[in-house]
Amino acid sequence: MSYQFNAKDVLVTQLGEEGVAFNSATNEYFSLNETSYKILKGIENNTPVEDIIQQLEAEYDISTEECSQAVHNIIRTFIEKKLVVEA
Known part of the structure; x- marks a missing residue:
C-alpha cells in the first residue's frame, strides 16, 4: 500500500x-512527536513505507514487526485526520 501526503490542505x-x-480544510492543528514527524515527512517526500520502517527500525533498534505495526498505526491516524490519503 502506498500513501500520498495531502499537500493541498496540509502544512507541516x-x-x-x-x-x-x-489541516486548512478542517482547521485542526496536530502536534507530532519526533517519530510521527519523520513518518509524515517521509510520506511527503514519497519515501516508500518499507523504507521509512527500515530507517526507523535502525534508528530506534526495534524489531521489524514492532516498527511496522507502529508505523501503520500512525499512518491510520494520519488518514483519519486527512493528513495523508491512500494512493
Missing part, C-alpha cells in the same frame, strides 16, 4: 526534533 512545520501539522 518542524519544531526542533518534533513538528506541527495544520
Whole structure:
C-alpha cells in the first residue's frame, strides 16, 4: 500500500526534533512527536513505507514487526485526520 501526503490542505512545520501539522480544510492543528514527524515527512517526500520502517527500525533498534505495526498505526491516524490519503 502506498500513501500520498495531502499537500493541498496540509502544512507541516518542524519544531526542533518534533513538528506541527495544520489541516486548512478542517482547521485542526496536530502536534507530532519526533517519530510521527519523520513518518509524515517521509510520506511527503514519497519515501516508500518499507523504507521509512527500515530507517526507523535502525534508528530506534526495534524489531521489524514492532516498527511496522507502529508505523501503520500512525499512518491510520494520519488518514483519519486527512493528513495523508491512500494512493
